Amino acid sequence: MGSTGSIGQSTLAVVEKFPDRFRVAALAAGNNIELLEKQVRRFKPSTVAVVGEKAAEKLRKSCGDLSVRIFAGVEGMIEVAAAPEADITVSAIVGTAGLVPTIAAIRAGKNIALANKEVLVTAGELVMAECRAQGVHILPVDSEHSAIFQCLSAGPHRDIKRLVLTASGGPFRKYSKKDLEKVTSAQALKHPNWSMGRKITIDSATLMNKGLEVIEAHWLFGIRPERIGVLVHPQSIVHSMVEYHDGAVMAQLGMPDMKGPIAYALSYPDRLAGVSPALDLTAIGTLTFEEPDTGRFPCLAYAYEALKAGGSMPAVLSAANEVAVMYFLKDEIKFTDIPRVVHQTMEAHTPSPIKMVEDALKADLWARREAEGIIEAGVKGQGIINGR
Numbered sequence: 001m002g003s004t005g006s007i008g009q010s011t012l013a014v015v016e017k018f019p020d021r022f023r024v025a026a027l028a029a030g031n032n033i034e035l036l037e038k039q040v041r042r043f044k045p046s047t048v049a050v051v052g053e054k055a056a057e058k059l060r061k062s063c064g065d066l067s068v069r070i071f072a073g074v075e076g077m078i079e080v081a082a083a084p085e086a087d088i089t090v091s092a093i094v095g096t097a098g099l100v101p102t103i104a105a106i107r108a109g110k111n112i113a114l115a116n117k118e119v120l121v122t123a124g125e126l127v128m129a130e131c132r133a134q135g136v137h138i139l140p141v142d143s144e145h146s147a148i149f150q151c152l153s154a155g156p157h158r159d160i161k162r163l164v165l166t167a168s169g170g171p172f173r174k175y176s177k178k179d180l181e182k183v184t185s186a187q188a189l190k191h192p193n194w195s196m197g198r199k200i201t202i203d204s205a206t207l208m209n210k211g212l213e214v215i216e217a218h219w220l221f222g223i224r225p226e227r228i229g230v231l232v233h234p235q236s237i238v239h240s241m242v243e244y245h246d247g248a249v250m251a252q253l254g255m256p257d258m259k260g261p262i263a264y265a266l267s268y269p270d271r272l273a274g275v276s277p278a279l280d281l282t283a284i285g286t287l288t289f290e291e292p293d294t295g296r297f298p299c300l301a302y303a304y305e306a307l308k309a310g311g312s313m314p315a316v317l318s319a320a321n322e323v324a325v326m327y328f329l330k331d332e333i334k335f336t337d338i339p340r341v342v343h344q345t346m347e348a349h350t351p352s353p354i355k356m357v358e359d360a361l362k363a364d365l366w367a368r369r370e371a372e373g374i375i376e377a378g379v380k381g382q383g384i385i386n387g388r
């Protein structure tokens with residue numbers, strides 16, 4: 001799910017490299033039907049879904065010579081999520097749009113290779129409970145969580161002292177607060193180490209990505225927020241660490257390439273030969289670590305706040321961030337407005353429990369409207385965003 005995106009394309013590259021091991025049962029994408037058609041012709045899935053009915057109709061025509069069922073909308077995503085031939089569903093739609101299809105895949109008993117962190121941020125407790133009820137495993141695709149998952153085999157859960165997520169620090173790691181006020185979306189889209197989709201690239205620059213990952217780690221590994229730390233590591237070679245009570249620290253290292261964690265999630269517990277480029281530490285030479293600066297990058301602190309507040313607050317953080325990032329990508333607000341919009345939306349929210357998917361979607365919708373209202377008021381000069 002999300003086959004035309006950055007993770008989706010890397011997943012298909014892994015499948016292509018190991019044809020004896022993997023076959024594609026179903027594909028879902030948003031609107032890029034040109035690329036999707038190529039993928040359908042190459043990988044021959046039996047079920048496909050796209051967001052819009054028009055796009056589905058167009059694809060049905062262009063794929064008329066193939067034996068493939070093509071669906072549209074959320075119902076279509078659910079068909080793909082629950083495709084009978086699939087053993088594992090790769091959840092790589094961006095944002096909250098991935099929540100309902102991912103839950104559908106869990107309810108259909110599919111193991112989940114999870115890239116979409118917003119799923120656990122928005123409804124972590126609910127999603128984990130569904131997994132337990134269905135006997136479904138989540139295999140992390142996020143490189144940090146894949147690293148932690150790998151390090152956790154070194155000792156029992158009770159002996160974990162803390163988790164340490166590493167962060168590249170993004171393109172503006174050394175920028176002053178004043179410099180940050182002026183950065184453009186084009187600058188923010190140039191990540192120093194990773195090539196990723198647009199939303200996650202902006203999230204990496206604001207450190208919101210790391211905040212979302214802290215929440216994701218909390219739900220995936222059952223560790224309290226105060227025992228999840230973050231270290232800025234600009235080389236992106238140490239993908240994350242687990243510190244044990246005896247002082248031992250397990251770290252997973254590798255070149256920054258998403259094909260490694262994707263392949264591990266698909267092949268676990270096996271390791272596939274030659275998936276990632278070899279790591280040459282002598283060529284890299286130096287690995288450095290520093291504390292994140294939440295004064296300049298407050299989104300990370302807001303994510304901890306949201307996790308501690310609990311209930312619907314992380315869903316609100318994530319949805320407000322999605323809206324703010326979208327406006328920033330259209331150059332309608334400043335980079336430094338992103339945390340402002342997120343925090344103002346959180347301040348206006350009283351968290352409530354998330355007992356059903358509908359509760360998560362309701363909080364998500366509320367936050368989107370609130371964030372849009374804050375932005376519109378700011379742009380019209382009636383609010384505090386945009387420095388006005």
Ligand SMILES: NC(=O)c1ccc[n+]([C@@H]2O[C@H](COP(=O)([O-])OP(=O)(O)OC[C@H]3O[C@@H](n4cnc5c(N)ncnc54)[C@H](OP(=O)(O)O)[C@@H]3O)[C@@H](O)[C@H]2O)c1
Pocket residue numbers: 001002003004005006007008028029030031032033051077091092093094095097115116117118141142143194195196197198199200258
């Ligand atoms: N990229 C990475 O290296 C990376 C690493 C770790 C985690 N992740 C996570 O993985 C997820 C995907 O990231 P990405 O970088 O691959 O994003 P991306 O390149 O923007 O791709 C997003 C995918 O989702 C599809 N999509 C968007 N809206 C949709 C909707 N409403 N319904 C169905 N499909 C929809 C897009 O389809 P169209 O393009 O066809 O419209 C595309 O296939 C995110 O949650 C991200 O945080 C990414």
